[in-house]
Amino acid sequence: MTTAPWRDPALPAAARVDDLLARMTLEEKTAQLYGVWVGAATDGDGVAPLQREMTSDYDWDELITRGLGQLTRSFGTAPVDPELGAQALARAQRRIAAAGRFGIPAVAHEECLAGFTAWGATAYPVPLAWGASFDPGLVEEMARHIGADLRAAGVHQGLAPVLDVVRDPRWGRVEETIGEDPYLVGTIGTAYVRGLESAGVVATLKHFAGYASSVGARNLAPVRAGVREFADVTLPPFEMALREGGARSVMAAYNETDGVPASADPALLTQLLREDWGFTGTVVADYFGIGFLETLHRVAGSPAQAARAALEAGIDVELPTLKCYGKPLVEAVRAGGIPEALVDRAARRVLLQKAELGLLDEDWSPEPTGRIDLDSPANRALARQLAEESVVLLDNPDGLLPLVADARIAVVGPRAADALAMLGCYSFPSHVGTHHPEVPMGIDIPTVLDSLRAELPDSKVTFAEGCDVSGPDTSGFEEAVARTAEADVCVAVLGDRAGLFGRGTSGEGCDVGDLRLPGIQADLLDALVSTGVPVVLVLLTGRPYALGRWHGRLGAVVQAFFPGEEGGPAVAGVLSGRVNPSGRLPVSVPHAPGGQPWTYLQPPLGLADEVSSLDPTPLYPFGHGRSYTTFAWEPAESRELERELKREVEIDTDGSYDLPLTVRNTGDRTGTEIVQLYLHDPVASVTRPDVRLIAYQRLELAPGEATRVTFHFHADLSAFTDRSGRRVVEPGVLELRLGVSSAEVRHTTRLTLTGPVRVVGAERRLRCEVGLGE
Numbered sequence: 001m002t003t004a005p006w007r008d009p010a011l012p013a014a015a016r017v018d019d020l021l022a023r024m025t026l027e028e029k030t031a032q033l034y035g036v037w038v039g040a041a042t043d044g045d046g047v048a049p050l051q052r053e054m055t056s057d058y059d060w061d062e063l064i065t066r067g068l069g070q071l072t073r074s075f076g077t078a079p080v081d082p083e084l085g086a087q088a089l090a091r092a093q094r095r096i097a098a099a100g101r102f103g104i105p106a107v108a109h110e111e112c113l114a115g116f117t118a119w120g121a122t123a124y125p126v127p128l129a130w131g132a133s134f135d136p137g138l139v140e141e142m143a144r145h146i147g148a149d150l151r152a153a154g155v156h157q158g159l160a161p162v163l164d165v166v167r168d169p170r171w172g173r174v175e176e177t178i179g180e181d182p183y184l185v186g187t188i189g190t191a192y193v194r195g196l197e198s199a200g201v202v203a204t205l206k207h208f209a210g211y212a213s214s215v216g217a218r219n220l221a222p223v224r225a226g227v228r229e230f231a232d233v234t235l236p237p238f239e240m241a242l243r244e245g246g247a248r249s250v251m252a253a254y255n256e257t258d259g260v261p262a263s264a265d266p267a268l269l270t271q272l273l274r275e276d277w278g279f280t281g282t283v284v285a286d287y288f289g290i291g292f293l294e295t296l297h298r299v300a301g302s303p304a305q306a307a308r309a310a311l312e313a314g315i316d317v318e319l320p321t322l323k324c325y326g327k328p329l330v331e332a333v334r335a336g337g338i339p340e341a342l343v344d345r346a347a348r349r350v351l352l353q354k355a356e357l358g359l360l361d362e363d364w365s366p367e368p369t370g371r372i373d374l375d376s377p378a379n380r381a382l383a384r385q386l387a388e389e390s391v392v393l394l395d396n397p398d399g400l401l402p403l404v405a406d407a408r409i410a411v412v413g414p415r416a417a418d419a420l421a422m423l424g425c426y427s428f429p430s431h432v433g434t435h436h437p438e439v440p441m442g443i444d445i446p447t448v449l450d451s452l453r454a455e456l457p458d459s460k461v462t463f464a465e466g467c468d469v470s471g472p473d474t475s476g477f478e479e480a481v482a483r484t485a486e487a488d489v490c491v492a493v494l495g496d497r498a499g500l501f502g503r504g505t506s507g508e509g510c511d512v513g514d515l516r517l518p519g520i521q522a523d524l525l526d527a528l529v530s531t532g533v534p535v536v537l538v539l540l541t542g543r544p545y546a547l548g549r550w551h552g553r554l555g556a557v558v559q560a561f562f563p564g565e566e567g568g569p570a571v572a573g574v575l576s577g578r579v580n581p582s583g584r585l586p587v588s589v590p591h592a593p594g595g596q597p598w599t600y601l602q603p604p605l606g607l608a609d610e611v612s613s614l615d616p617t618p619l620y621p622f623g624h625g626r627s628y629t630t631f632a633w634e635p636a637e638s639r640e641l642e643r644e645l646k647r648e649v650e651i652d653t654d655g656s657y658d659l660p661l662t663v664r665n666t667g668d669r670t671g672t673e674i675v676q677l678y679l680h681d682p683v684a685s686v687t688r689p690d691v692r693l694i695a696y697q698r699l700e701l702a703p704g705e706a707t708r709v710t711f712h713f714h715a716d717l718s719a720f721t722d723r724s725g726r727r728v729v730e731p732g733v734l735e736l737r738l739g740v741s742s743a744e745v746r747h748t749t750r751l752t753l754t755g756p757v758r759v760v761g762a763e764r765r766l767r768c769e770v771g772l773g774e
Contacts, residue, residue, distance in 0.1 A: 035070030131586030147199025175542030179586025402577025425507025629667030
């Protein structure tokens with residue numbers, strides 16, 4: 001038997017794909033360019049924008065005779081036992097391979113934003129909680145576990161991570177982001193990519209690019225970001241995740257920027273992504289994004305015109321439909337309206353990736369191997385650790401926390417006894433499970449109430465809901481106030497309900513007009529505070545909310561961003577003192593609900609001044625978080641290094657400088673300090689953020705323990721986009737500020753960059769390396 005060259009794994013992938021493409025018909029090539037969503041609902045509420053209107057009709061048996069590019073969400077569409085789901089996916093893959101001339105299976109993709117979005121899979125903390133952990137290594141380990149679970153179930157591609165940088169926290173998808181700083185987003189997101197890719201799963205960066213910068217924080221609204229904001233805030237996390245993480249796929253965003261939809265922008269998807277950055281993987285459409293060129297953006301007059309615009313821009317795969325890349329594309333190519341070379345270009349990229357995944361090999365098999373356990377003890381342990389590291393103690397002015405072990409505790413609030421309070425909108429129970437109320441949740445999710453009772457068995461814990469998350473009914477206030485008045489302390493558990501397209505207070509399509517607590521929860525909190533009993537506010541949310549109304553009136557404030565299935569024990573551990581909080585804010589917490597949109601990346605005119613009555617200064621700044629222990633930052637073992645930290649030094653515009661610091665735990669318990677390094681550029685050719693994060697390091701220290709940390713600063717880290725659109729390092733004075741947050745600086749070093757303006761490109765350093773014990 002003679003094996004065709006494209007089947008020979010010993011040949012280079014490019015040669016195999018060239019041989020295969022030459023054998024394929026136009027219909028067979030276009031079939032590799034779309035995915036289908038088997039079992040997607042065409043009535044009622046969907047889990048994707050305009051799902052009902054945009055889902056295409058097709059004959060499955062006839063369709064797969066031409067082959068198929070991708071299979072959409074076999075596990076994430078409806079509750080299915082993981083073992084049975086893996087077997088069903090394998091059967092579907094065998095049918096696809098048997099139906100086509102070449103026996104090529106589809107790439108199976110799933111959502112995996114906060115864990116594999118499948119029934120019975122571990123629900124990890126949401127990405128905003130990853131950002132709060134400031135722990136890339138732990139995020140990478142979590143992603144490695146997610147990737148292993150995906151592969152065990154037969155899934156090849158994960159639609160994560162989200163690398164959008166928060167620009168307006170009123171946007172519903174803030175919970176899906178990592179934070180408001182591009183360096184934090186880039187380093188944490190890159191770690192997730194490394195973990196997923198190390199398991200053999202294709203990571204998909206989304207949403208490329210600008211999606212989170214929408215006007216008015218509305219989902220799918222236009223983006224009017226300037227060229228420099230786009231280059232210096234929006235794009236760096238994607239570049240880092242591609243260059244350092246090795247992501248093999250990118251998802252084109254829904255938005256348009258300055259009138260050009262991302263899905264029809266060759267300058268973004270081809271020139272920048274491929275020619276400038278050297279990306280060689282696949283670009284996939286966000287769900288129905290190509291069809292939206294016709295129906296929402298109105299830059300195409302037909303599905304065929306939308307197909308041409310997307311192919312010319314550089315989108316290789318239409319998801320999760322064949323509305324444009326199916327029959328309309330074939331007919332347009334036959335009629336001479338679309339060059340077949342565009343089809344060949346996209347098909348080649350898709351097939352190259354299938355070759356990498358082993359899907360072109362003769363010995364390919366879809367059969368799952370071994371038992372599939374999507375919520376293993378190891379997974380849960382990781383979920384617990386990440387949840388614990390991500391809880392932020394915002395305030396504890398009088399040391400009310402940790403709670404005493406035998407107190408009378410009134411637990412009040414609509415988030416205290418609801419397991420879904422722990423989960424974001426892309427966890428399976430919130431994303432899909434709410435459509436199937438008759439099906440068990442599939443995983444164990446302890447609530448804050450249950451966890452606190454387990455954590456403090458000698459305490460008397462009572463409970464009153466008080467009110468709903470978003471409803472207007474105040475009838476529960478009386479009981480809540482009564483339970484509080486009888487207690488030594490009240491733990492008020494308030495926050496969000498994750499959902500989709502207005503069905504929640506946080507999540508995709510759940511945008512808000514201001515940053516007040518949802519519903520009447522603020523009034524409930526006022527009623528609890530008025531009792532005179534100390535109140536600990538615990539927030540389980542997908543975004544920051546304005547807390548200035550209660551500043552100085554609360555005993556303590558604890559913030560958790562949808563901390564996942566182990567979030568209840570993590571929060572209870574912080575309240576009891578078993579867990580020493582180490583989370584830091586990945587987003588600023590505003591003082592007033594109307595002091596937005598605002599993130600800390602502000603140039604001088606974006607800060608408080610005397611010419612406006614509106615003060616945007618946050619109540620709690622980016623990077624803020626408290627601990628139950630104390631730390632001393634010692635410039636050195638001698639005064640010599642202290643003088644070094646204060647003196648001004650000179651380096652070339654391509655030079656480097658080492659900034660050392662010794663941190664000591666001066667308290668009586670083990671704790672974690674997060675040292676943050678910020679850059680301040682006093683004078684530049686364009687306005688710059690007053691400060692921006694360029695490095696950070698978690699340091700876990702036992703009582704009395706000290707460690708030395710050295711930040712290896714390179715001048716590349718000061719680069720920005722100048723008036724001509726070049727990325728440059730300019731000579732002049734810089735300040736390196738070591739702080740515990742963006743607003744609380746402990747030490748400052750002044751540097752003078754000397755020499756000419758230096759233009760930098762893809763070769764520049766993207767991160768500040770950090771050494772320990774040096």
